[in-house]
């Protein structure tokens with residue numbers, strides 16, 4: 191069994207915050223998150239899990255609503271430097287983000303943290319977030335799920351585009367990596383056309399740990415297929 195902590199987010203306190211102001215008062219305080227994460231680290235908690243969404247809580251803004259939180263990936267990169275052991279799991283949506291930068295960002299966090307990155311891969315529900323990406327054609331719910339499945343599989347392929355022993359840095363032969371050990375992914379799918387390979391070397395943990403928080407049967411099927419699996423080197 192693995193135990194994680196999901197610090198409550200300001201949006202979950204949006205109207206009740208005056209009754210328990212401490213967390214919302216510290217929602218933009220790096221020292222608060224450092225203490226929280228170090229305490230979890232020392233207590234043996236396995237991972238810190240940060241939820242996210244791409245829209246403010248009220249439009250137009252409502253001064254009664256608690257409404258400021260960090261971008262999870264940036265906060266976790268900061269916390270990686272403050273901790274030694276705990277896993278770091280940002281939520282990043284395949285609806286809004288592209289697989290190539292997603293794959294780079296998560297592997298970067300993995301290298302920075304010495305192999306402690308995970309990814310909560312979610313697809314977003316149609317709704318308020320659309321307004322911040324209104325330049326893109328809207329996706330029907332089924333298309334969003336298909337995009338999610340394709341994005342997750344493409345991110346995993348990009349993670350595997352470098353063999354774990356690819357980088358040799360051999361100045362004597364002037365070979366920075368072993369020939370054949372870094373490969374294009376040549377993905378041409380319904381939603382994405384990506385040649386690859388990735389711009390950085392293989393994850394220290396081979397493949398960052400995939401999380402998928404979802405409820406529908408379809409989503410659970412994708413999660414059962416893709417999450418928590420490791421690819422052979």
Ligand SMILES: Cc1cc2nc3c(=O)[nH]c(=O)nc-3n(C[C@H](O)[C@H](O)[C@H](O)COP(=O)(O)O)c2cc1C
Nearest residue numbers: 241242243281283312313314315403404405406409
């Ligand atoms: C426990 C849990 C946590 C979730 N956290 C987030 C989140 O932080 N951000 C987000 O956009 N979606 C989150 N989701 C929702 C997902 O967007 C969505 O449920 C999932 O991608 C698939 O949708 P479906 O279950 O309707 O198929 C969460 C869902 C669950 C069950």
